[in-house]
Amino acid sequence: MRANSMNSTRRRLLGAGTALGGLATLGLAGCASTGGPSIGRVVVVGGGFGGTTAARYLKMWGGNVDVTLVERGASFVSCPISNLVIGGYRQMADITRGYDGLKSMGIKVVQGEVTTIDVAGRKVRLAGGSELPYDRLIVSPGIDFMWDQVGGLQSAVDAGRVVHAWKAGPQTVAFRQQLESMADGGVVAISIPKSPYRCPPGPYERACMVASYLKTAKPKSKLLVLDANPEVQSKKALFEKAFKDHYSGILEYRPNAEIKEVSGKVAKLEFEDVRADVLNVIPPQRAGDIARTAGLVNINSRWVGVNWLTMESTVAPGVHVLGDATFPAPQMPKSGHMANQHAKVAAAAIIQLLKGQPVNATPVVMNTCYSFVTARDVVHVASVHQYDATDKTFKTVPGSGGVSAAANQIEGRYALSWAQNIWDDMLEAV
């Protein structure tokens, strides 16, 4: 090779390097991407288990995707592990994480509330009037409450007489404070709504945590578990054993005890009134408000139907819905873990769609819920769901999944590690 041809090659390479450098700089200035022009704009509504995971995996897997996450709260507060706060075994700081990790990945995090989704115009409007245009929208709104199902409940919660504590945050703190203020010998009642609701084993874990606290700190007290369902809805035998082995004499479980009305601190059931010093009513639930106002709710006036290959709404093109708000596939629980799995299906599909490429035809999702039955002993339920192309839904794999053989302390450690790892999988900078 001659010297001058080498030089010209070197000049061309240098020239190309400068051009690429310029492009990368432009990319960073425009959207903090990892180089090259953006393949599209994705807005994510809701910074819980689903929304954060989707935003993070869009960046990890898509690279140069513009991602904006809109969330009302200043930080993420986890529902999983919040029952330990209610029991007094963890503090709010243990279940609270910020969004700085996502910000440092180039995800724009906007603290605000989306009030309108313009499906045809592909933009959302925020309270305050600003608009965010999108190519694909992810809505991960969690649940909101069907207040009208229980007379007097909303005003009782607003007044602080009754707590729901089914969204972690100030309600979690309020419930804990009421338990601490109650005199020994008092009565606590927990009302469980009919299924489906967020986190099937959650109310029974909560019952164990409250009973555990009473047993230690206020042993003359009682806990009434008023279940609208005919039986324990998840890990039944394991919870029933825990109630009997650890909390007999404190915890009384009543099936078919649906609350109709709240009056003062009295829970009115069909045939009796139950008076409690601390009243925790977990209200009946539906998809979060924004899903309803945006017209996404299309099943039983409560939930959002989705295409399971993409998590795209069956009524709103370009709008992908995750987590508790969705009408579930058979035996698919409403859980933070499942929302995280939905988010990865959506992130993978959206990147393909933005690139004009086919989406994964064989997605898999799985679920693990750990529940504390004492401060240390834990039970799990697990399931694996493979996509069935014929029926166009996820189906559990025969012979897979199941529950713990018995409550145990090894899974107590795993439960806490699960929380650490899933919170990182949602929020930690990559």
Add this chain to the structure above:
Amino acid sequence: MKSTSIARIVRGAASLALAAALPALAQDVNLARNLAATCANCHGTNGQAKGDMKPLAGLSADKIVAMVADYKSGAQPATIMHQISKGYTDEQIRLVAAYFAAQPAARK
């Protein structure tokens, strides 16, 4: 030889290799990544677990395949993995194992 035809041969060889390794699943190059992501809730993003969960990043693919086979058969007692492992096909486990094997070893 023109560079376009070289690129075509390289692409062809890559897809042949992939097709040979993964007959039924060769159509989606992201499948291993997507499947492995279903493990991340417990085993950490890309298998880089913290706490008491087992890190999978950087383990040999053969070791991961063998571990899961033992969970499936019951040879290796488990709290939960005997139930979860049975939800995945052997082919899916091979993809997941190859993906984790290629990840940098776990942070602590």
